[in-house]
Amino acid sequence: MSGINIDEPRWDQGTYMGRARHFFTTTNxxxxxxxxxxxxxxxxxxxxxxxGESVNLSDDEIWAAKHLYDSAFHPDTGEKMYLIGRMSAQVPMNMTITGCMLTFYKSTPAVVFWQWINQSFNALVNYTNRSGDSPITVKQLGTSYVLATGGALVTALGLNSLVKSMPPLMGRLVPFTAVAAANCVNIPLMRMRELKEGVSLIDENGNNVGQSTVAAKKGILSVCISRILMASPGMVIPPLIMNKLERKGTLRRYPWISAPLQVALCGVLLAVATPACCALFPQKSSISVSRLEKEVQEKINMLPNPPSVVYYNKGL
Structure with missing residues:
Protein backbone atom coordinates (compact mmCIF):
# COMPACT_ATOMS: atom_id res chain seq x y z
CA MET A 1 0.00 0.00 0.00
CA SER A 2 1.22 3.53 -0.80
CA GLY A 3 2.36 5.69 2.10
CA ILE A 4 0.65 8.93 1.05
CA ASN A 5 -1.53 10.83 3.52
CA ILE A 6 -4.80 11.09 1.64
CA ASP A 7 -6.41 13.28 4.31
CA GLU A 8 -3.99 16.15 3.65
CA PRO A 9 -3.53 18.14 0.42
CA ARG A 10 -0.95 16.76 -1.99
CA TRP A 11 1.20 19.92 -1.93
CA ASP A 12 2.85 21.73 0.97
CA GLN A 13 0.26 24.14 2.38
CA GLY A 14 2.97 26.12 4.16
CA THR A 15 3.96 27.75 0.87
CA TYR A 16 1.90 29.96 -1.43
CA MET A 17 2.73 27.82 -4.50
CA GLY A 18 1.68 24.67 -2.68
CA ARG A 19 -1.66 26.22 -1.75
CA ALA A 20 -2.12 27.61 -5.28
CA ARG A 21 -1.54 24.19 -6.87
CA HIS A 22 -4.06 22.68 -4.45
CA PHE A 23 -6.75 25.24 -5.30
CA PHE A 24 -6.06 25.13 -9.06
CA THR A 25 -6.88 21.42 -8.78
CA THR A 26 -9.91 21.93 -6.52
CA THR A 27 -11.50 24.64 -8.68
CA ASN A 28 -10.78 22.94 -12.02
CA GLY A 52 -6.46 0.26 4.60
CA GLU A 53 -7.66 -1.96 1.78
CA SER A 54 -5.36 -2.59 -1.19
CA VAL A 55 -6.35 -0.49 -4.21
CA ASN A 56 -3.53 -1.60 -6.58
CA LEU A 57 -3.10 1.91 -8.02
CA SER A 58 -0.14 4.26 -8.42
CA ASP A 59 0.23 7.35 -6.24
CA ASP A 60 -0.83 9.56 -9.16
CA GLU A 61 -3.99 7.48 -9.71
CA ILE A 62 -4.86 7.64 -6.00
CA TRP A 63 -4.38 11.42 -5.95
CA ALA A 64 -6.47 11.79 -9.15
CA ALA A 65 -9.31 9.89 -7.45
CA LYS A 66 -8.91 12.01 -4.29
CA HIS A 67 -9.04 15.28 -6.25
CA LEU A 68 -12.15 14.15 -8.12
CA TYR A 69 -13.71 13.03 -4.84
CA ASP A 70 -12.93 16.38 -3.19
CA SER A 71 -14.51 18.23 -6.12
CA ALA A 72 -17.93 16.63 -5.62
CA PHE A 73 -18.32 15.24 -2.08
CA HIS A 74 -18.71 17.20 1.15
CA PRO A 75 -15.56 16.83 3.33
CA ASP A 76 -17.53 16.40 6.58
CA THR A 77 -20.71 14.53 5.60
CA GLY A 78 -19.44 12.64 2.53
CA GLU A 79 -22.63 13.58 0.65
CA LYS A 80 -22.51 14.43 -3.04
CA MET A 81 -22.89 18.22 -3.34
CA TYR A 82 -25.23 20.16 -5.62
CA LEU A 83 -23.55 20.61 -9.01
CA ILE A 84 -23.50 24.43 -9.08
CA GLY A 85 -22.53 24.60 -5.40
CA ARG A 86 -19.23 22.78 -5.93
CA MET A 87 -15.91 24.65 -5.98
CA SER A 88 -15.36 23.42 -9.56
CA ALA A 89 -18.49 25.37 -10.61
CA GLN A 90 -17.16 28.67 -9.25
CA VAL A 91 -15.47 29.84 -12.48
CA PRO A 92 -18.23 29.00 -15.02
CA MET A 93 -21.01 30.29 -12.75
CA ASN A 94 -19.22 33.45 -11.66
CA MET A 95 -18.02 34.32 -15.17
CA THR A 96 -21.61 34.19 -16.44
CA ILE A 97 -23.11 36.16 -13.56
CA THR A 98 -20.28 38.70 -13.41
CA GLY A 99 -20.26 39.23 -17.17
CA CYS A 100 -23.99 39.94 -17.11
CA MET A 101 -23.72 42.27 -14.11
CA LEU A 102 -21.05 44.25 -15.96
CA THR A 103 -23.10 44.35 -19.17
CA PHE A 104 -26.52 45.23 -17.78
CA TYR A 105 -25.55 47.81 -15.16
CA LYS A 106 -27.57 50.83 -16.33
CA SER A 107 -31.16 49.60 -16.05
CA THR A 108 -32.65 49.39 -12.53
CA PRO A 109 -34.59 46.15 -13.24
CA ALA A 110 -31.43 44.55 -14.67
CA VAL A 111 -29.35 45.64 -11.65
CA VAL A 112 -31.95 44.18 -9.27
CA PHE A 113 -32.18 40.92 -11.24
CA TRP A 114 -28.45 40.22 -11.57
CA GLN A 115 -27.53 41.27 -8.02
CA TRP A 116 -30.33 38.97 -6.81
CA ILE A 117 -29.02 36.10 -9.00
CA ASN A 118 -25.49 36.67 -7.67
CA GLN A 119 -26.53 36.58 -4.01
CA SER A 120 -28.78 33.55 -4.64
CA PHE A 121 -25.79 31.73 -6.09
CA ASN A 122 -23.62 32.78 -3.12
CA ALA A 123 -26.26 31.48 -0.71
CA LEU A 124 -26.39 28.13 -2.52
CA VAL A 125 -22.58 27.85 -2.42
CA ASN A 126 -22.53 28.70 1.30
CA TYR A 127 -25.25 26.13 2.02
CA THR A 128 -23.60 23.43 -0.11
CA ASN A 129 -20.20 23.97 1.57
CA ARG A 130 -21.57 24.40 5.09
CA SER A 131 -19.58 22.88 7.93
CA GLY A 132 -20.68 19.48 9.17
CA ASP A 133 -19.62 20.39 12.72
CA SER A 134 -21.24 23.86 12.79
CA PRO A 135 -24.07 23.70 10.24
CA ILE A 136 -25.66 26.90 8.98
CA THR A 137 -29.24 27.18 10.21
CA VAL A 138 -32.06 28.06 7.81
CA LYS A 139 -32.64 31.29 9.79
CA GLN A 140 -28.95 32.23 9.56
CA LEU A 141 -28.84 31.47 5.83
CA GLY A 142 -32.05 33.44 5.20
CA THR A 143 -30.90 36.46 7.23
CA SER A 144 -27.54 36.54 5.45
CA TYR A 145 -29.19 36.16 2.05
CA VAL A 146 -31.69 38.98 2.61
CA LEU A 147 -29.16 41.41 4.11
CA ALA A 148 -26.42 40.67 1.54
CA THR A 149 -28.89 41.08 -1.33
CA GLY A 150 -30.22 44.29 0.24
CA GLY A 151 -26.70 45.62 0.80
CA ALA A 152 -25.70 44.89 -2.80
CA LEU A 153 -28.84 46.53 -4.20
CA VAL A 154 -28.60 49.64 -2.01
CA THR A 155 -24.94 50.05 -2.97
CA ALA A 156 -25.51 49.44 -6.70
CA LEU A 157 -28.64 51.56 -7.10
CA GLY A 158 -27.33 54.33 -4.83
CA LEU A 159 -24.01 54.59 -6.67
CA ASN A 160 -25.73 54.40 -10.06
CA SER A 161 -27.67 57.54 -9.20
CA LEU A 162 -24.49 59.29 -8.01
CA VAL A 163 -22.29 58.49 -11.02
CA LYS A 164 -24.72 59.65 -13.73
CA SER A 165 -22.83 62.92 -14.12
CA MET A 166 -19.40 61.24 -13.88
CA PRO A 167 -17.31 59.60 -16.66
CA PRO A 168 -18.84 56.34 -18.05
CA LEU A 169 -16.07 54.22 -16.50
CA MET A 170 -17.32 55.06 -13.00
CA GLY A 171 -20.70 53.54 -13.82
CA ARG A 172 -19.05 50.37 -15.12
CA LEU A 173 -17.23 49.93 -11.78
CA VAL A 174 -20.42 50.14 -9.68
CA PRO A 175 -21.12 46.35 -9.84
CA PHE A 176 -17.71 45.61 -8.29
CA THR A 177 -18.37 48.02 -5.41
CA ALA A 178 -21.76 46.39 -4.80
CA VAL A 179 -20.28 42.89 -4.78
CA ALA A 180 -17.49 43.97 -2.38
CA ALA A 181 -20.06 45.53 -0.03
CA ALA A 182 -22.21 42.38 -0.13
CA ASN A 183 -19.20 40.19 0.75
CA CYS A 184 -18.48 42.36 3.79
CA VAL A 185 -22.06 41.72 4.96
CA ASN A 186 -22.56 38.13 3.85
CA ILE A 187 -19.43 36.42 5.17
CA PRO A 188 -19.57 37.69 8.80
CA LEU A 189 -23.31 36.90 8.96
CA MET A 190 -22.79 33.36 7.67
CA ARG A 191 -20.16 32.82 10.37
CA MET A 192 -21.94 34.63 13.20
CA ARG A 193 -21.68 31.56 15.43
CA GLU A 194 -17.88 31.75 15.25
CA LEU A 195 -17.98 35.46 16.15
CA LYS A 196 -20.09 34.66 19.22
CA GLU A 197 -18.60 31.36 20.39
CA GLY A 198 -15.13 31.43 18.82
CA VAL A 199 -13.32 29.10 16.44
CA SER A 200 -11.55 25.93 17.61
CA LEU A 201 -7.84 26.26 18.38
CA ILE A 202 -5.40 23.36 18.09
CA ASP A 203 -1.73 22.91 18.93
CA GLU A 204 0.90 21.53 16.54
CA ASN A 205 -0.13 17.97 17.50
CA GLY A 206 -3.78 18.55 16.63
CA ASN A 207 -5.00 18.77 20.24
CA ASN A 208 -7.91 21.13 20.89
CA VAL A 209 -6.77 23.82 23.32
CA GLY A 210 -9.73 26.22 23.33
CA GLN A 211 -12.02 28.54 21.40
CA SER A 212 -11.23 32.10 20.32
CA THR A 213 -13.33 34.91 18.87
CA VAL A 214 -10.12 36.84 18.09
CA ALA A 215 -8.98 34.03 15.78
CA ALA A 216 -12.48 33.88 14.27
CA LYS A 217 -12.36 37.60 13.43
CA LYS A 218 -8.92 37.20 11.88
CA GLY A 219 -10.11 34.27 9.77
CA ILE A 220 -13.24 36.06 8.60
CA LEU A 221 -11.23 39.17 7.68
CA SER A 222 -8.85 36.98 5.64
CA VAL A 223 -11.78 35.42 3.77
CA CYS A 224 -13.36 38.83 3.06
CA ILE A 225 -10.05 40.11 1.64
CA SER A 226 -9.63 36.95 -0.49
CA ARG A 227 -13.18 37.15 -1.86
CA ILE A 228 -12.89 40.84 -2.79
CA LEU A 229 -9.48 40.37 -4.43
CA MET A 230 -10.84 37.29 -6.21
CA ALA A 231 -13.59 39.40 -7.79
CA SER A 232 -11.32 42.37 -8.57
CA PRO A 233 -9.65 41.31 -11.87
CA GLY A 234 -12.90 40.10 -13.44
CA MET A 235 -14.86 43.16 -12.35
CA VAL A 236 -12.25 45.88 -12.95
CA ILE A 237 -10.27 44.86 -16.05
CA PRO A 238 -13.27 44.17 -18.36
CA PRO A 239 -14.82 47.61 -17.60
CA LEU A 240 -11.50 49.26 -18.54
CA ILE A 241 -11.43 47.33 -21.84
CA MET A 242 -15.12 47.97 -22.58
CA ASN A 243 -14.73 51.67 -21.81
CA LYS A 244 -11.90 51.86 -24.34
CA LEU A 245 -13.99 50.01 -26.96
CA GLU A 246 -16.90 52.34 -26.26
CA ARG A 247 -14.72 55.42 -26.88
CA LYS A 248 -13.49 53.92 -30.15
CA GLY A 249 -17.09 53.32 -31.28
CA THR A 250 -16.66 49.51 -31.44
CA LEU A 251 -19.66 48.89 -29.19
CA ARG A 252 -21.87 51.12 -31.33
CA ARG A 253 -20.91 49.17 -34.45
CA TYR A 254 -21.16 45.75 -32.77
CA PRO A 255 -23.57 46.13 -29.82
CA TRP A 256 -24.10 42.35 -29.62
CA ILE A 257 -20.46 41.80 -28.62
CA SER A 258 -20.72 43.36 -25.14
CA ALA A 259 -22.17 40.46 -23.10
CA PRO A 260 -20.24 37.54 -24.67
CA LEU A 261 -16.97 39.48 -24.61
CA GLN A 262 -17.32 40.41 -20.94
CA VAL A 263 -18.35 36.87 -19.97
CA ALA A 264 -15.29 35.48 -21.81
CA LEU A 265 -12.95 38.05 -20.23
CA CYS A 266 -14.34 37.26 -16.78
CA GLY A 267 -13.85 33.54 -17.43
CA VAL A 268 -10.16 33.92 -18.27
CA LEU A 269 -9.50 36.22 -15.32
CA LEU A 270 -11.51 34.19 -12.79
CA ALA A 271 -9.81 30.95 -13.86
CA VAL A 272 -6.57 32.45 -12.50
CA ALA A 273 -7.88 34.74 -9.75
CA THR A 274 -10.11 32.16 -8.00
CA PRO A 275 -7.38 29.64 -7.02
CA ALA A 276 -4.71 32.37 -6.73
CA CYS A 277 -6.75 34.33 -4.15
CA CYS A 278 -8.02 31.23 -2.30
CA ALA A 279 -4.32 30.48 -1.70
CA LEU A 280 -3.42 33.91 -0.25
CA PHE A 281 -3.89 32.76 3.35
CA PRO A 282 -3.22 29.24 4.68
CA GLN A 283 -6.36 27.22 5.35
CA LYS A 284 -4.75 26.11 8.62
CA SER A 285 -3.81 29.56 9.86
CA SER A 286 -1.64 30.33 12.89
CA ILE A 287 -1.89 32.94 15.61
CA SER A 288 0.35 33.76 18.55
CA VAL A 289 -1.18 32.89 21.91
CA SER A 290 -0.21 36.38 23.14
CA ARG A 291 -2.68 37.88 20.60
CA LEU A 292 -5.66 35.90 21.90
CA GLU A 293 -8.20 37.17 24.43
CA LYS A 294 -6.89 37.17 28.02
CA GLU A 295 -9.03 34.33 29.36
CA VAL A 296 -8.01 32.05 26.46
CA GLN A 297 -4.34 32.90 27.04
CA GLU A 298 -4.70 31.98 30.71
CA LYS A 299 -6.37 28.65 29.85
CA ILE A 300 -3.64 27.72 27.34
CA ASN A 301 -0.79 28.82 29.62
CA MET A 302 -2.10 26.49 32.34
CA LEU A 303 -1.50 23.48 30.09
CA PRO A 304 1.64 21.35 30.48
CA ASN A 305 4.18 22.60 27.91
CA PRO A 306 1.85 25.35 26.66
CA PRO A 307 2.26 26.27 22.98
CA SER A 308 3.26 29.80 22.00
CA VAL A 309 1.45 29.47 18.65
CA VAL A 310 -1.91 27.81 17.93
CA TYR A 311 -3.77 27.01 14.72
CA TYR A 312 -7.34 27.37 13.42
CA ASN A 313 -9.33 26.80 10.23
CA LYS A 314 -9.82 30.18 8.53
CA GLY A 315 -12.61 28.93 6.24
CA LEU A 316 -13.13 29.67 2.55
Missing part, protein backbone atom coordinates in the same frame (compact mmCIF):
# COMPACT_ATOMS: atom_id res chain seq x y z
CA UNK A 29 -14.05 23.33 -14.04
CA UNK A 30 -13.29 20.12 -15.98
CA UNK A 31 -14.31 18.19 -12.85
CA UNK A 32 -17.91 19.19 -13.60
CA UNK A 33 -17.87 16.86 -16.62
CA UNK A 34 -17.17 13.76 -14.51
CA UNK A 35 -20.00 11.26 -14.81
CA UNK A 36 -21.85 9.91 -11.73
CA UNK A 37 -20.12 6.54 -12.19
CA UNK A 38 -16.69 8.24 -12.30
CA UNK A 39 -17.50 10.14 -9.10
CA UNK A 40 -18.77 7.00 -7.36
CA UNK A 41 -15.63 5.11 -8.42
CA UNK A 42 -13.43 7.91 -7.06
CA UNK A 43 -15.32 7.74 -3.74
CA UNK A 44 -14.89 3.96 -3.65
CA UNK A 45 -11.12 4.28 -4.17
CA UNK A 46 -10.80 6.94 -1.44
CA UNK A 47 -12.94 4.95 1.03
CA UNK A 48 -10.96 1.76 0.38
CA UNK A 49 -7.62 3.54 0.76
CA UNK A 50 -8.71 5.18 4.01
CA UNK A 51 -9.83 1.84 5.44
Missing amino acids: PLNLFATPSQLDNAKLIVDKYRS
Whole structure:
Protein backbone atom coordinates (compact mmCIF):
# COMPACT_ATOMS: atom_id res chain seq x y z
CA MET A 1 0.00 0.00 0.00
CA SER A 2 1.22 3.53 -0.80
CA GLY A 3 2.36 5.69 2.10
CA ILE A 4 0.65 8.93 1.05
CA ASN A 5 -1.53 10.83 3.52
CA ILE A 6 -4.80 11.09 1.64
CA ASP A 7 -6.41 13.28 4.31
CA GLU A 8 -3.99 16.15 3.65
CA PRO A 9 -3.53 18.14 0.42
CA ARG A 10 -0.95 16.76 -1.99
CA TRP A 11 1.20 19.92 -1.93
CA ASP A 12 2.85 21.73 0.97
CA GLN A 13 0.26 24.14 2.38
CA GLY A 14 2.97 26.12 4.16
CA THR A 15 3.96 27.75 0.87
CA TYR A 16 1.90 29.96 -1.43
CA MET A 17 2.73 27.82 -4.50
CA GLY A 18 1.68 24.67 -2.68
CA ARG A 19 -1.66 26.22 -1.75
CA ALA A 20 -2.12 27.61 -5.28
CA ARG A 21 -1.54 24.19 -6.87
CA HIS A 22 -4.06 22.68 -4.45
CA PHE A 23 -6.75 25.24 -5.30
CA PHE A 24 -6.06 25.13 -9.06
CA THR A 25 -6.88 21.42 -8.78
CA THR A 26 -9.91 21.93 -6.52
CA THR A 27 -11.50 24.64 -8.68
CA ASN A 28 -10.78 22.94 -12.02
CA PRO A 29 -14.05 23.33 -14.04
CA LEU A 30 -13.29 20.12 -15.98
CA ASN A 31 -14.31 18.19 -12.85
CA LEU A 32 -17.91 19.19 -13.60
CA PHE A 33 -17.87 16.86 -16.62
CA ALA A 34 -17.17 13.76 -14.51
CA THR A 35 -20.00 11.26 -14.81
CA PRO A 36 -21.85 9.91 -11.73
CA SER A 37 -20.12 6.54 -12.19
CA GLN A 38 -16.69 8.24 -12.30
CA LEU A 39 -17.50 10.14 -9.10
CA ASP A 40 -18.77 7.00 -7.36
CA ASN A 41 -15.63 5.11 -8.42
CA ALA A 42 -13.43 7.91 -7.06
CA LYS A 43 -15.32 7.74 -3.74
CA LEU A 44 -14.89 3.96 -3.65
CA ILE A 45 -11.12 4.28 -4.17
CA VAL A 46 -10.80 6.94 -1.44
CA ASP A 47 -12.94 4.95 1.03
CA LYS A 48 -10.96 1.76 0.38
CA TYR A 49 -7.62 3.54 0.76
CA ARG A 50 -8.71 5.18 4.01
CA SER A 51 -9.83 1.84 5.44
CA GLY A 52 -6.46 0.26 4.60
CA GLU A 53 -7.66 -1.96 1.78
CA SER A 54 -5.36 -2.59 -1.19
CA VAL A 55 -6.35 -0.49 -4.21
CA ASN A 56 -3.53 -1.60 -6.58
CA LEU A 57 -3.10 1.91 -8.02
CA SER A 58 -0.14 4.26 -8.42
CA ASP A 59 0.23 7.35 -6.24
CA ASP A 60 -0.83 9.56 -9.16
CA GLU A 61 -3.99 7.48 -9.71
CA ILE A 62 -4.86 7.64 -6.00
CA TRP A 63 -4.38 11.42 -5.95
CA ALA A 64 -6.47 11.79 -9.15
CA ALA A 65 -9.31 9.89 -7.45
CA LYS A 66 -8.91 12.01 -4.29
CA HIS A 67 -9.04 15.28 -6.25
CA LEU A 68 -12.15 14.15 -8.12
CA TYR A 69 -13.71 13.03 -4.84
CA ASP A 70 -12.93 16.38 -3.19
CA SER A 71 -14.51 18.23 -6.12
CA ALA A 72 -17.93 16.63 -5.62
CA PHE A 73 -18.32 15.24 -2.08
CA HIS A 74 -18.71 17.20 1.15
CA PRO A 75 -15.56 16.83 3.33
CA ASP A 76 -17.53 16.40 6.58
CA THR A 77 -20.71 14.53 5.60
CA GLY A 78 -19.44 12.64 2.53
CA GLU A 79 -22.63 13.58 0.65
CA LYS A 80 -22.51 14.43 -3.04
CA MET A 81 -22.89 18.22 -3.34
CA TYR A 82 -25.23 20.16 -5.62
CA LEU A 83 -23.55 20.61 -9.01
CA ILE A 84 -23.50 24.43 -9.08
CA GLY A 85 -22.53 24.60 -5.40
CA ARG A 86 -19.23 22.78 -5.93
CA MET A 87 -15.91 24.65 -5.98
CA SER A 88 -15.36 23.42 -9.56
CA ALA A 89 -18.49 25.37 -10.61
CA GLN A 90 -17.16 28.67 -9.25
CA VAL A 91 -15.47 29.84 -12.48
CA PRO A 92 -18.23 29.00 -15.02
CA MET A 93 -21.01 30.29 -12.75
CA ASN A 94 -19.22 33.45 -11.66
CA MET A 95 -18.02 34.32 -15.17
CA THR A 96 -21.61 34.19 -16.44
CA ILE A 97 -23.11 36.16 -13.56
CA THR A 98 -20.28 38.70 -13.41
CA GLY A 99 -20.26 39.23 -17.17
CA CYS A 100 -23.99 39.94 -17.11
CA MET A 101 -23.72 42.27 -14.11
CA LEU A 102 -21.05 44.25 -15.96
CA THR A 103 -23.10 44.35 -19.17
CA PHE A 104 -26.52 45.23 -17.78
CA TYR A 105 -25.55 47.81 -15.16
CA LYS A 106 -27.57 50.83 -16.33
CA SER A 107 -31.16 49.60 -16.05
CA THR A 108 -32.65 49.39 -12.53
CA PRO A 109 -34.59 46.15 -13.24
CA ALA A 110 -31.43 44.55 -14.67
CA VAL A 111 -29.35 45.64 -11.65
CA VAL A 112 -31.95 44.18 -9.27
CA PHE A 113 -32.18 40.92 -11.24
CA TRP A 114 -28.45 40.22 -11.57
CA GLN A 115 -27.53 41.27 -8.02
CA TRP A 116 -30.33 38.97 -6.81
CA ILE A 117 -29.02 36.10 -9.00
CA ASN A 118 -25.49 36.67 -7.67
CA GLN A 119 -26.53 36.58 -4.01
CA SER A 120 -28.78 33.55 -4.64
CA PHE A 121 -25.79 31.73 -6.09
CA ASN A 122 -23.62 32.78 -3.12
CA ALA A 123 -26.26 31.48 -0.71
CA LEU A 124 -26.39 28.13 -2.52
CA VAL A 125 -22.58 27.85 -2.42
CA ASN A 126 -22.53 28.70 1.30
CA TYR A 127 -25.25 26.13 2.02
CA THR A 128 -23.60 23.43 -0.11
CA ASN A 129 -20.20 23.97 1.57
CA ARG A 130 -21.57 24.40 5.09
CA SER A 131 -19.58 22.88 7.93
CA GLY A 132 -20.68 19.48 9.17
CA ASP A 133 -19.62 20.39 12.72
CA SER A 134 -21.24 23.86 12.79
CA PRO A 135 -24.07 23.70 10.24
CA ILE A 136 -25.66 26.90 8.98
CA THR A 137 -29.24 27.18 10.21
CA VAL A 138 -32.06 28.06 7.81
CA LYS A 139 -32.64 31.29 9.79
CA GLN A 140 -28.95 32.23 9.56
CA LEU A 141 -28.84 31.47 5.83
CA GLY A 142 -32.05 33.44 5.20
CA THR A 143 -30.90 36.46 7.23
CA SER A 144 -27.54 36.54 5.45
CA TYR A 145 -29.19 36.16 2.05
CA VAL A 146 -31.69 38.98 2.61
CA LEU A 147 -29.16 41.41 4.11
CA ALA A 148 -26.42 40.67 1.54
CA THR A 149 -28.89 41.08 -1.33
CA GLY A 150 -30.22 44.29 0.24
CA GLY A 151 -26.70 45.62 0.80
CA ALA A 152 -25.70 44.89 -2.80
CA LEU A 153 -28.84 46.53 -4.20
CA VAL A 154 -28.60 49.64 -2.01
CA THR A 155 -24.94 50.05 -2.97
CA ALA A 156 -25.51 49.44 -6.70
CA LEU A 157 -28.64 51.56 -7.10
CA GLY A 158 -27.33 54.33 -4.83
CA LEU A 159 -24.01 54.59 -6.67
CA ASN A 160 -25.73 54.40 -10.06
CA SER A 161 -27.67 57.54 -9.20
CA LEU A 162 -24.49 59.29 -8.01
CA VAL A 163 -22.29 58.49 -11.02
CA LYS A 164 -24.72 59.65 -13.73
CA SER A 165 -22.83 62.92 -14.12
CA MET A 166 -19.40 61.24 -13.88
CA PRO A 167 -17.31 59.60 -16.66
CA PRO A 168 -18.84 56.34 -18.05
CA LEU A 169 -16.07 54.22 -16.50
CA MET A 170 -17.32 55.06 -13.00
CA GLY A 171 -20.70 53.54 -13.82
CA ARG A 172 -19.05 50.37 -15.12
CA LEU A 173 -17.23 49.93 -11.78
CA VAL A 174 -20.42 50.14 -9.68
CA PRO A 175 -21.12 46.35 -9.84
CA PHE A 176 -17.71 45.61 -8.29
CA THR A 177 -18.37 48.02 -5.41
CA ALA A 178 -21.76 46.39 -4.80
CA VAL A 179 -20.28 42.89 -4.78
CA ALA A 180 -17.49 43.97 -2.38
CA ALA A 181 -20.06 45.53 -0.03
CA ALA A 182 -22.21 42.38 -0.13
CA ASN A 183 -19.20 40.19 0.75
CA CYS A 184 -18.48 42.36 3.79
CA VAL A 185 -22.06 41.72 4.96
CA ASN A 186 -22.56 38.13 3.85
CA ILE A 187 -19.43 36.42 5.17
CA PRO A 188 -19.57 37.69 8.80
CA LEU A 189 -23.31 36.90 8.96
CA MET A 190 -22.79 33.36 7.67
CA ARG A 191 -20.16 32.82 10.37
CA MET A 192 -21.94 34.63 13.20
CA ARG A 193 -21.68 31.56 15.43
CA GLU A 194 -17.88 31.75 15.25
CA LEU A 195 -17.98 35.46 16.15
CA LYS A 196 -20.09 34.66 19.22
CA GLU A 197 -18.60 31.36 20.39
CA GLY A 198 -15.13 31.43 18.82
CA VAL A 199 -13.32 29.10 16.44
CA SER A 200 -11.55 25.93 17.61
CA LEU A 201 -7.84 26.26 18.38
CA ILE A 202 -5.40 23.36 18.09
CA ASP A 203 -1.73 22.91 18.93
CA GLU A 204 0.90 21.53 16.54
CA ASN A 205 -0.13 17.97 17.50
CA GLY A 206 -3.78 18.55 16.63
CA ASN A 207 -5.00 18.77 20.24
CA ASN A 208 -7.91 21.13 20.89
CA VAL A 209 -6.77 23.82 23.32
CA GLY A 210 -9.73 26.22 23.33
CA GLN A 211 -12.02 28.54 21.40
CA SER A 212 -11.23 32.10 20.32
CA THR A 213 -13.33 34.91 18.87
CA VAL A 214 -10.12 36.84 18.09
CA ALA A 215 -8.98 34.03 15.78
CA ALA A 216 -12.48 33.88 14.27
CA LYS A 217 -12.36 37.60 13.43
CA LYS A 218 -8.92 37.20 11.88
CA GLY A 219 -10.11 34.27 9.77
CA ILE A 220 -13.24 36.06 8.60
CA LEU A 221 -11.23 39.17 7.68
CA SER A 222 -8.85 36.98 5.64
CA VAL A 223 -11.78 35.42 3.77
CA CYS A 224 -13.36 38.83 3.06
CA ILE A 225 -10.05 40.11 1.64
CA SER A 226 -9.63 36.95 -0.49
CA ARG A 227 -13.18 37.15 -1.86
CA ILE A 228 -12.89 40.84 -2.79
CA LEU A 229 -9.48 40.37 -4.43
CA MET A 230 -10.84 37.29 -6.21
CA ALA A 231 -13.59 39.40 -7.79
CA SER A 232 -11.32 42.37 -8.57
CA PRO A 233 -9.65 41.31 -11.87
CA GLY A 234 -12.90 40.10 -13.44
CA MET A 235 -14.86 43.16 -12.35
CA VAL A 236 -12.25 45.88 -12.95
CA ILE A 237 -10.27 44.86 -16.05
CA PRO A 238 -13.27 44.17 -18.36
CA PRO A 239 -14.82 47.61 -17.60
CA LEU A 240 -11.50 49.26 -18.54
CA ILE A 241 -11.43 47.33 -21.84
CA MET A 242 -15.12 47.97 -22.58
CA ASN A 243 -14.73 51.67 -21.81
CA LYS A 244 -11.90 51.86 -24.34
CA LEU A 245 -13.99 50.01 -26.96
CA GLU A 246 -16.90 52.34 -26.26
CA ARG A 247 -14.72 55.42 -26.88
CA LYS A 248 -13.49 53.92 -30.15
CA GLY A 249 -17.09 53.32 -31.28
CA THR A 250 -16.66 49.51 -31.44
CA LEU A 251 -19.66 48.89 -29.19
CA ARG A 252 -21.87 51.12 -31.33
CA ARG A 253 -20.91 49.17 -34.45
CA TYR A 254 -21.16 45.75 -32.77
CA PRO A 255 -23.57 46.13 -29.82
CA TRP A 256 -24.10 42.35 -29.62
CA ILE A 257 -20.46 41.80 -28.62
CA SER A 258 -20.72 43.36 -25.14
CA ALA A 259 -22.17 40.46 -23.10
CA PRO A 260 -20.24 37.54 -24.67
CA LEU A 261 -16.97 39.48 -24.61
CA GLN A 262 -17.32 40.41 -20.94
CA VAL A 263 -18.35 36.87 -19.97
CA ALA A 264 -15.29 35.48 -21.81
CA LEU A 265 -12.95 38.05 -20.23
CA CYS A 266 -14.34 37.26 -16.78
CA GLY A 267 -13.85 33.54 -17.43
CA VAL A 268 -10.16 33.92 -18.27
CA LEU A 269 -9.50 36.22 -15.32
CA LEU A 270 -11.51 34.19 -12.79
CA ALA A 271 -9.81 30.95 -13.86
CA VAL A 272 -6.57 32.45 -12.50
CA ALA A 273 -7.88 34.74 -9.75
CA THR A 274 -10.11 32.16 -8.00
CA PRO A 275 -7.38 29.64 -7.02
CA ALA A 276 -4.71 32.37 -6.73
CA CYS A 277 -6.75 34.33 -4.15
CA CYS A 278 -8.02 31.23 -2.30
CA ALA A 279 -4.32 30.48 -1.70
CA LEU A 280 -3.42 33.91 -0.25
CA PHE A 281 -3.89 32.76 3.35
CA PRO A 282 -3.22 29.24 4.68
CA GLN A 283 -6.36 27.22 5.35
CA LYS A 284 -4.75 26.11 8.62
CA SER A 285 -3.81 29.56 9.86
CA SER A 286 -1.64 30.33 12.89
CA ILE A 287 -1.89 32.94 15.61
CA SER A 288 0.35 33.76 18.55
CA VAL A 289 -1.18 32.89 21.91
CA SER A 290 -0.21 36.38 23.14
CA ARG A 291 -2.68 37.88 20.60
CA LEU A 292 -5.66 35.90 21.90
CA GLU A 293 -8.20 37.17 24.43
CA LYS A 294 -6.89 37.17 28.02
CA GLU A 295 -9.03 34.33 29.36
CA VAL A 296 -8.01 32.05 26.46
CA GLN A 297 -4.34 32.90 27.04
CA GLU A 298 -4.70 31.98 30.71
CA LYS A 299 -6.37 28.65 29.85
CA ILE A 300 -3.64 27.72 27.34
CA ASN A 301 -0.79 28.82 29.62
CA MET A 302 -2.10 26.49 32.34
CA LEU A 303 -1.50 23.48 30.09
CA PRO A 304 1.64 21.35 30.48
CA ASN A 305 4.18 22.60 27.91
CA PRO A 306 1.85 25.35 26.66
CA PRO A 307 2.26 26.27 22.98
CA SER A 308 3.26 29.80 22.00
CA VAL A 309 1.45 29.47 18.65
CA VAL A 310 -1.91 27.81 17.93
CA TYR A 311 -3.77 27.01 14.72
CA TYR A 312 -7.34 27.37 13.42
CA ASN A 313 -9.33 26.80 10.23
CA LYS A 314 -9.82 30.18 8.53
CA GLY A 315 -12.61 28.93 6.24
CA LEU A 316 -13.13 29.67 2.55
